Amino acid sequence: MKLIFEKSVPGRGMDYLPQCDVEAVALPAGLVRDVAPRLPELSETDISRHYTELNKNVHGVNCGFYPLGSCTMKYNPRIDEEMAALPGFTGVHPLAPAHTTAGCREVLDTARTLLCEITGMDDMTFQPAAGAHGEFTGVLLIKQYHEARGDSKRNKIIVPDSAHGTNPATAAMCGYTIVNIPSAPNGCVDLEALKKVLGEDTAGLMLTNPNTVGIFDENILEITRLVHEAGGLCYYDGANLNAVMGVVRPGDMGFDCIHLNLHKTFATPHGGGGPGSGAVGCKARLAAYLPGSAMMDGAGHIQVRSFAGNFLVVVKAMTYILSLGREGIPEAAQNAVLNANYLQAKIKGTFEPAFDRICMHEFVLDLSRFKKETGVSALDVAKTLIDYGMHPPTMYFPLIVHEALMLEPTETESRDTLDWAAEVFRKLYDLAHEDPAYMHDSPHNAQIGRPDEVRAARNPVLRWKG
Numbered sequence: 128m129k130l131i132f133e134k135s136v137p138g139r140g141m142d143y144l145p146q147c148d149v150e151a152v153a154l155p156a157g158l159v160r161d162v163a164p165r166l167p168e169l170s171e172t173d174i175s176r177h178y179t180e181l182n183k184n185v186h187g188v189n190c191g192f193y194p195l196g197s198c199t200m201k202y203n204p205r206i207d208e209e210m211a212a213l214p215g216f217t218g219v220h221p222l223a224p225a226h227t228t229a230g231c232r233e234v235l236d237t238a239r240t241l242l243c244e245i246t247g248m249d250d251m252t253f254q255p256a257a258g259a260h261g262e263f264t265g266v267l268l269i270k271q272y273h274e275a276r277g278d279s280k281r282n283k284i285i286v287p288d289s290a291h292g293t294n295p296a297t298a299a300m301c302g303y304t305i306v307n308i309p310s311a312p313n314g315c316v317d318l319e320a321l322k323k324v325l326g327e328d329t330a331g332l333m334l335t336n337p338n339t340v341g342i343f344d345e346n347i348l349e350i351t352r353l354v355h356e357a358g359g360l361c362y363y364d365g366a367n368l369n370a371v372m373g374v375v376r377p378g379d380m381g382f383d384c385i386h387l388n389l390h391k392t393f394a395t396p397h398g399g400g401g402p403g404s405g406a407v408g409c410k411a412r413l414a415a416y417l418p419g420s421a422m423m424d425g426a427g428h429i430q431v432r433s434f435a436g437n438f439l440v441v442v443k444a445m446t447y448i449l450s451l452g453r454e455g456i457p458e459a460a461q462n463a464v465l466n467a468n469y470l471q472a473k474i475k476g477t478f479e480p481a482f483d484r485i486c487m488h489e490f491v492l493d494l495s496r497f498k499k500e501t502g503v504s505a506l507d508v509a510k511t512l513i514d515y516g517m518h519p520p521t522m523y524f525p526l527i528v529h530e531a532l533m534l535e536p537t538e539t540e541s542r543d544t545l546d547w548a549a550e551v552f553r554k555l556y557d558l559a560h561e562d563p564a565y566m567h568d569s570p571h572n573a574q575i576g577r578p579d580e581v582r583a584a585r586n587p588v589l590r591w592k593g
């Protein structure tokens with residue numbers, strides 16, 4: 128489709144500005160630009176159609192099934208958006224005097240209390256803007272803790288090989304050496320491998336539970352005990368909390384600090400890159416190192432972001448928790464787990480689960496044998512799903528499974544949708560055996576088929592040059 132600049136017609140436009148009710152003042156010459164900005168000239172109809180056309184080319188959670196594993200792409204109730212749109216929240220200035228922002232501070236306090244209860248932590252900051260930023264903040268807490276005790280030889284962070292890429296990246300950014308440990312055949316932490324690398328140089332362990340293959344690590348208490356025994360601290364990547372919220376708490380599993388992706392688990396839609404919130408919670412012994420919020424107390428804590436973070440995302444999280452309530456939060460987690468197991472069971476028999484057991488909120492398919500038989504890869508299957516109106520699952524992650532497709536249906540999908548999704552997978556399984564060439568060329572009906580993702584990432588063209 129054409130860019131909005133290419134649709135521009137000189138002289139076309141619309142004039143909706145109200146009559147000026149103050150005296151017009153000429154700007155000083157130094158502030159006036161020499162040439163008029165090159166803005167597209169379009170009527171309101173043109174603009175409306177342009178954006179509607181763009182909208183039709185995007186697959187969001189409001190268009191159809193979106194089982195992107197590890198991302199929790201669930202439908203979020205409209206009430207959360209309505210609360211975040213209240214003028215009292217959107218109109219507040221971060222430097223407004225404290226006596227005028229009592230309501231906003233109450234939101235932060237309430238959300239902190241609720242999320243600390245859900246996670247089993249003692250304190251929390253909302254400054255980090257997303258999960259990876261939260262990890263960075265959390266690992267800095269661990270670092271400050273060791274430094275404050277004069278324990279300067281701890282320079283290693285342990286990360287399992289199934290970890291999300293942000294975990295080792297975070298540890299490296301905080302100046303740590305990363306120690307990778309292999310997973311056991313069941314996808315969980317290999318206790319013997321863990322014991323071997325623990326020592327006086329261990330600063331901490333970063334883990335997500337349930338892990339990235341959708342399995343709850345039954346040895347979690349033993350794992351955190353071993354790390355503590357060696358003098359290290361335990362960091363919980365909370366991206367998978369949707370599976371266990373209200374059922375078990377990271378704090379009770381022995382974790383010392385965590386981040387939550389409020390935009391995954393607690394009601395902020397996050398397609399297209401934002402806004403998010405990587406709230407960081409911690410146990411009391413780390414609380415002194417939490418970033419302070421200028422709006423909250425103005426104290427001289429470290430800051431990882433301005434003011435109180437993405438405040439409106441916190442409004443949504445609070446609304447979500449209060450509207451689901453004490454029964455609704457665990458029910459959402461249980462339904463997420465039920466839906467994942469239902470879909471896994473229905474797909475089994477065609478595509479093979481990488482770990483053939485009861486899963487948590489997501490599961491991984493291993494297409495290596497299927498690829499050997501048909502020549503059709505996980506990428507081909509993912510691309511063909513687009514033609515069927517389904518967003519592709521996460522591909523080629525975690526790295527410990529080859530030809531991986533990772534599906535997370537979430538609790539907000541009905542049984543009908545899951546039945547339909549299983550049927551689509553069955554069709555693609557048959558199609559791969561009958562007409563593999565067709566799948567190598569998929570998608571056939573999308574605007575863009577197979578972009579060169581490496582080149583797009585390395586040399587992004589973000590600006591129109593006309």
Ligand SMILES: *Cc1c(COP(=O)(O)O)cnc(C)c1O
Pocket residue numbers: 197198257258259260291293294335339364366367388403405
């Ligand atoms: C999404 C995710 C992250 C990173 O969170 P962002 O908000 O995308 O920065 C970290 N770990 C896991 C397991 C995730 O799924």
